[in-house]
Amino acid sequence: MQTTILYIGRDTEITAVMNRLLNARPEWKGLCVCKNEEAISICKEQHIDLVLLGNGIDQESESELKNKLLALRPGLKIIQHYGGGSGLLYGEIMSAL
Template sequence: MPLTILYIGRDAEITTVMHRLLNERPEWTGLTVCNDDEAVSICKKQQLDLVLLGNGINAECEATLRQKLTSIRPGLKIIQHYGGGSGLLYGEIMSAIN
């Protein structure tokens, strides 16, 4: 069963690229949003294996998101992803889930 990965970013163009990258691999299902309320809603409805926080999320928003998401799904892995090639993305995800 594929890993379900939620990417939360602030830039719509980067979020579109992340959607493509996450869904290129058959072992991953990628969901992408630019809005924190959407992220919380998805977390309530779907089992998530990992959350990636993209650039543009300030420290205050990050802390709030982490609190909200882990209150819904305790133990949910949440990591920061600031860009880079698909090889870096793969490495970050594999490190987080192992």
């Protein structure tokens, strides 16, 4: 069974890298977006196991985003990911799951 991971970040280049990293593992399905509206729409339409918040999201926007996502999916796991190698990413995701 695949784990669906939603990455939200503001930098399009980093978001593209995250998409590649998340989808490189057959056990993960990565969905990567730059806008809160896209994230909320995805969360309404699909089951999400984990949300990764990337860099560039200001505190107010992050708080609003968390509130909206948790209202849609109570208990949804949401963690910060600000970079690092793919090993760090794997460790963060496995710890959260």
